[in-house]
Amino acid sequence: MAHADDVKVRVFSLNCWGVRYLSKKLPQRYSMIGELLCKGEHDIILLQEVWSEKDYLSMKKKLSSCHPHSHHFKSGVIGSGLAIFSKYRINDTFLYRYSLNGYPYMAHHGDWFGGKAVGLAVLNIGGLTANVYVTHLHAEYCRDKDSYLPHRVVQAWELQQFVRHTSAGADVVILAGDLNMHPQDLGNRLLRTSTGLRDSYTEAAKFDGNENGITLISDNPFTIKKELAPFEKGIRIDYILFKGSSKADVCCDFMSTTKGSVANHPFPYSDHEALTSELRLTVHNPTETDCGRKPGNQESATATVAELVDITTEARTEVKVGVHCAERMRYTAMRTGVMGLALLFLELAIAAVPWLALGTEQPFPRTSFYMLAALCSAILLTTALLYIFYTTELKSLQSAEEQMRLAVGGLQERLRGFPPQPGSLKRSPPEGLEPTAAFHPEE
Amino acid sequence: MAHADDVKVRVFSLNCWGVRYLSKKLPQRYSMIGELLCKGEHDIILLQEVWSEKDYLSMKKKLSSCHPHSHHFKSGVIGSGLAIFSKYRINDTFLYRYSLNGYPYMAHHGDWFGGKAVGLAVLNIGGLTANVYVTHLHAEYCRDKDSYLPHRVVQAWELQQFVRHTSAGADVVILAGDLNMHPQDLGNRLLRTSTGLRDSYTEAAKFDGNENGITLISDNPFTIKKELAPFEKGIRIDYILFKGSSKADVCCDFMSTTKGSVANHPFPYSDHEALTSELRLTVHNPTETDCGRKPGNQESATATVAELVDITTEARTEVKVGVHCAERMRYTAMRTGVMGLALLFLELAIAAVPWLALGTEQPFPRTSFYMLAALCSAILLTTALLYIFYTTELKSLQSAEEQMRLAVGGLQERLRGFPPQPGSLKRSPPEGLEPTAAFHPEE
Numbered sequence: 085m086a087h088a089d090d091v092k093v094r095v096f097s098l099n100c101w102g103v104r105y106l107s108k109k110l111p112q113r114y115s116m117i118g119e120l121l122c123k124g125e126h127d128i129i130l131l132q133e134v135w136s137e138k139d140y141l142s143m144k145k146k147l148s149s150c151h152p153h154s155h156h157f158k159s160g161v162i163g164s165g166l167a168i169f170s171k172y173r174i175n176d177t178f179l180y181r182y183s184l185n186g187y188p189y190m191a192h193h194g195d196w197f198g199g200k201a202v203g204l205a206v207l208n209i210g211g212l213t214a215n216v217y218v219t220h221l222h223a224e225y226c227r228d229k230d231s232y233l234p235h236r237v238v239q240a241w242e243l244q245q246f247v248r249h250t251s252a253g254a255d256v257v258i259l260a261g262d263l264n265m266h267p268q269d270l271g272n273r274l275l276r277t278s279t280g281l282r283d284s285y286t287e288a289a290k291f292d293g294n295e296n297g298i299t300l301i302s303d304n305p306f307t308i309k310k311e312l313a314p315f316e317k318g319i320r321i322d323y324i325l326f327k328g329s330s331k332a333d334v335c336c337d338f339m340s341t342t343k344g345s346v347a348n349h350p351f352p353y354s355d356h357e358a359l360t361s362e363l364r365l366t367v368h369n370p371t372e373t374d375c376g377r378k379p380g381n382q383e384s385a386t387a388t389v390a391e392l393v394d395i396t397t398e399a400r401t402e403v404k405v406g407v408h409c410a411e412r413m414r415y416t417a418m419r420t421g422v423m424g425l426a427l428l429f430l431e432l433a434i435a436a437v438p439w440l441a442l443g444t445e446q447p448f449p450r451t452s453f454y455m456l457a458a459l460c461s462a463i464l465l466t467t468a469l470l471y472i473f474y475t476t477e478l479k480s481l482q483s484a485e486e487q488m489r490l491a492v493g494g495l496q497e498r499l500r501g502f503p504p505q506p507g508s509l510k511r512s513p514p515e516g517l518e519p520t521a522a523f524h525p526e527e
Numbered sequence: 528m529a530h531a532d533d534v535k536v537r538v539f540s541l542n543c544w545g546v547r548y549l550s551k552k553l554p555q556r557y558s559m560i561g562e563l564l565c566k567g568e569h570d571i572i573l574l575q576e577v578w579s580e581k582d583y584l585s586m587k588k589k590l591s592s593c594h595p596h597s598h599h600f601k602s603g604v605i606g607s608g609l610a611i612f613s614k615y616r617i618n619d620t621f622l623y624r625y626s627l628n629g630y631p632y633m634a635h636h637g638d639w640f641g642g643k644a645v646g647l648a649v650l651n652i653g654g655l656t657a658n659v660y661v662t663h664l665h666a667e668y669c670r671d672k673d674s675y676l677p678h679r680v681v682q683a684w685e686l687q688q689f690v691r692h693t694s695a696g697a698d699v700v701i702l703a704g705d706l707n708m709h710p711q712d713l714g715n716r717l718l719r720t721s722t723g724l725r726d727s728y729t730e731a732a733k734f735d736g737n738e739n740g741i742t743l744i745s746d747n748p749f750t751i752k753k754e755l756a757p758f759e760k761g762i763r764i765d766y767i768l769f770k771g772s773s774k775a776d777v778c779c780d781f782m783s784t785t786k787g788s789v790a791n792h793p794f795p796y797s798d799h800e801a802l803t804s805e806l807r808l809t810v811h812n813p814t815e816t817d818c819g820r821k822p823g824n825q826e827s828a829t830a831t832v833a834e835l836v837d838i839t840t841e842a843r844t845e846v847k848v849g850v851h852c853a854e855r856m857r858y859t860a861m862r863t864g865v866m867g868l869a870l871l872f873l874e875l876a877i878a879a880v881p882w883l884a885l886g887t888e889q890p891f892p893r894t895s896f897y898m899l900a901a902l903c904s905a906i907l908l909t910t911a912l913l914y915i916f917y918t919t920e921l922k923s924l925q926s927a928e929e930q931m932r933l934a935v936g937g938l939q940e941r942l943r944g945f946p947p948q949p950g951s952l953k954r955s956p957p958e959g960l961e962p963t964a965a966f967h968p969e970e
Binding site for chain 1: 624922
């Protein structure tokens with residue numbers, strides 16, 4: 085049931101694949117994207133992989149008349165790649181950089197240099213406070229043997245923490261981006277269950293786009309077919325998620341994706357497909373439940389908390405695997421460093437013999453001496469840097485694991501239905517992992 | 528006017544100066560701190576510089592009976608040093624690591640390795656949701672020529688962003704820690720004005736402690752007198768801040784600091800003094816205004832916004848200075864790297880001459896050749912790492928500067944009293960830089 089004073093918000097999301105000099109047809113594709121967006125059909129545009137400041141600025145210029153408000157989130161060595169363009173004024177912004185994001189020496193994957201993060205922009209949409217998040221998680225290069233899984237799980241954990249903690253004052257929450265996770269992947273379940281965010285694709289009243297909503301399709305000439313296997317047609321890893329609040333309901337009237345080819349152009353916008361969701365915002369009236377979820381009952385709330393305990397425990401196990409792996413890598417770095425140091429000492433000792441016993445001939449050819457010394461120094465420096473890096477990685481993994489343990493403890497306490505603490509002033513829903521109505525079993 | 532159902536919360540904060548093998552009398556001091564805290568006189572204990580996990584665990588064991596809930600925030604190479612012990616259950620935690628925190632090559636200052644951050648613990652205090660923050664900002668080593676000022680200003684900016692965005696759902700907000708800023712320093716004014724947090728020291732009904740509430744005192748045998756000059760008696764850089772909400776009022780009945788010496792012990796707890804605030808939480812009744820601030824009128828609200836514009840502009844100027852400095856440093860690193868590369872090429876060219884013109888004598892003594900090559904390589908590697916580091920620094924500074932620009936724009940818009948946007952559903956206080964009542968000029 086639509087109301088006269090409903091506000092319709094069209095949200096657009098696209099991973100632009102904007103690596104200068106490496107991404108194919110980049111200038112042409114940016115010009116195509118600009119052409120599409122400057123029609124002004126979208127209210128909020130959330131872009132990922134806009135790595136270059138120059139590309140952002142030229143897009144900003146192009147969209148200045150229809151989307152006067154914009155922000156490019158900067159972080160890491162080459163930036164976060166995240167950008168927002170909006171018809172609504174951006175009142176405030178905030179960036180959270182994930183504590184883990186791959187390895188600097190995996191330069192061919194390049195994620196580490198990208199400073200992956202989640203950006204928040206606070207907009208005022210027709211009197212409602214809307215928290216709009218844009219993010220891009222670490223890529224999955226090999227699904228069968230995914231060495232980045234613990235990093236991505238920690239990113240998903242930090243993402244849900246960031247959204248939960250910063251959205252308490254928001255009337256409307258919108259999150260879009262390239263999550264690099266399939267719909268039922270651990271991190272995705274964790275994000276949706278803990279924040280209460282709903283998926284545009286599954287919630288849309290009407291959908292026009294690729295089968296199963298896939299956003300990385302094999303028909304796209306820029307995608308690498310081998311990487312998509314065993315998913316013949318493609319995978320869904322880009323999302324527009326949303327939720328309302330006690331003040332406003334949000335529902336998705338229509339969702340669409342691009343389908344690879346673009347009319348009148350020889351190639352598509354990017355290696356990912358673009359998503360558009362038409363969201364309808366209605367100021368909440370407790371007597372109406374035409375849009376959004378009905379208030380949850382005690383039973384379903386308990387089920388949700390129990391599910392969250394399971395998912396968080398699963399995530400914790402995954403992170404623990406990462407902890408063991410990081411510990412092993414750190415140990416290897418240390419051991420190699422110690423061996424390099426021992427070799428250096430041995431060399432110096434051998435060289436010192438003729439120096440101490442004057443007259444004895446130098447047993448070392450000079451060239452080998454200097455080359456070996458240089459090699460030892462390089463080993464020492466590299467292992468020292470690696471040791472520091474793995475220590476940081478370990479701290480982040482342990483931190484997430486500990487936070488998950490605390491969260492599971494809190495959730496289990498709730499499941500057991502503990503009585504309120506003594507000295508209670510009055511009953512109120514405890515803050516924590518329960519931002520949505522369905523999460524309040526006591527209410 | 529005290530109510531029968533008020534809740535009193537005693538908050539304790541101390542920078543423990545817990546650098547293993549470097550801090551003086553550390554085991555003895557930890558044992559003294561444990562002795563003080565295990566009396567159970569404090570409800571929430573917020574510690575900084577608990578760098579070692581082992582020290583945290585032994586403290587946790589000691590306090591397990593009176594403070595069963597605790598968390599050690601991990602980040603960076605050696606951790607954030609932040610810990611919380613609480614009588615109340617910790618429902619949830621979250622850590623935000625500052626994007627800037629000194630330079631890795633300033634190893635003698637050591638801040639970079641500490642992964643400075645702000646930790647959030649969500650507690651349930653008698654039915655009220657309390658967001659408790661603990662933080663430690665970058666130290667000030669030289670007040671006259673403080674090269675870390677832009678970093679500290681960015682940290683203060685990120686701290687206020689984190690507190691504002693995550694505390695919207697909280698009934699009570701408590702922030703404690705070593706801010707490394709004097710009461711009227713830019714970052715401190717920025718934090719207080721933008722979040723509405725109030726200072727225990729200035730608000731306390733009764734105070735017992737050092738003159739002017741100083742927490743780094745010259746009478747303390749561990750402080751370096753030279754560093755305190757020109758502040759003869761000492762400086763106040765540790766704080767316990769708090770604020771209430773529309774649901775609960777908070778006021779500070781009593782505050783105390785330690786005074787250097789400790790009865791029956793030959794030395795104090797730390798180089799910093801410990802702070803204790805006795806806060807009183809009252810569920811808000813709009814008709815009473817005995818505790819907490821009276822609702823602000825339009826005039827004072829406008830004044831606060833205007834003040835915030837000034838402070839943010841001042842901070843922006845400071846960050847711009849940092850941007851110029853980082854640009855210069857990055858340029859220097861690049862230039863040195865190019866010179867190293869040129870030198871390497873020159874050397875190789877000279878060495879190649881006899882190789883090309885067979886029979887010509889090698890003009891280079893081998894030793895010098897290898898040593899020069901090693902030097903060039905070292906220069907190249909170091910400058911490459913520095914270039915990456917300065918680029919990251921630059922991104923963070925630019926990001927903060929851009930966010931400040933956006934925030935100032937939003938505030939100025941509010942000052943001009945713009946009409947609401949067309950299509951407004953209803954009037955509501957726009958989210959943004961206005962978490963306290965005094966910040967809502969439109970209301």
